[in-house]
Amino acid sequence: MTPDQVVVAPVAASVDQPSQPSAGGGGADPAWVQQQAARTGVPARAVQAYADATLRTAVEHPECRLGWTTLAGIGQVESGHGRGALGDDGRPLEPIIGPALDGGEGVAAIAATSASVAWHGDPRWDHAVGPLQFIPSTWAAWEVDADGDGVADPHDLDDAALAAARYLCHDGRDLSTADGWTAAIFSYNHADAYVRAVHAAAVSYG
Secondary structure (H helix, E strand, O other): OOHHHOOOOOOOOHHHOOOOOOOOOOOOOHHHHHHHHHHHOOOHHHHHHHHHHHHHHHHHOOOOOOOHHHHHHHHHHHHHHHHOOEOOOOOEOOOOEEEEOEOOOOOOEOEOOHHHHHHHOOOOEOEEEOOOOEOHHHHHHHOOOOOOOOOOOOOOHHHHHHHHHHHHHHHHOOOOOHHHHHHHHHHHOOOHHHHHHHHHHHHHHO
């Protein structure tokens, strides 16, 4: 990207960053989750997934300085946080499957594989899948079972959020800088309009 295309990084204030329960535990404080859901309009189950991923990433990649609102911005742009209807298990009530990646206008041509068909059901072309719209080949490289249910599933927002967080933070990126944040989001989807849309959504939640 050229310098005039760089957007300002959405740096969440510390008061809005997820906290863990005072009694300890691996996930975000439920009271904090409910507070942020009420404040932002993001479904509480989605806030939980984004916050849990942010807390884990803060331990794994402290240099990244990923804010939960960045994941929420991606979730809003990609699927409206799973179309706004998530089950208790973090999966959308209806699977979210993107258009066929068939080489049509504005999309790459990516043939389906025997492994990817299981995620989207199309034997010919791949599709991005799940609330954060992972392409199956990308998911295969970054898949993680974040919630410990025994399955690394891109349709599960818990798993997808942690995979996305790790993807954004790899290569030592610092998302508290404009250049670092922009490069991370652009790597997720190579379009300036996408970067701007995620930025706008993330800032609205900050």
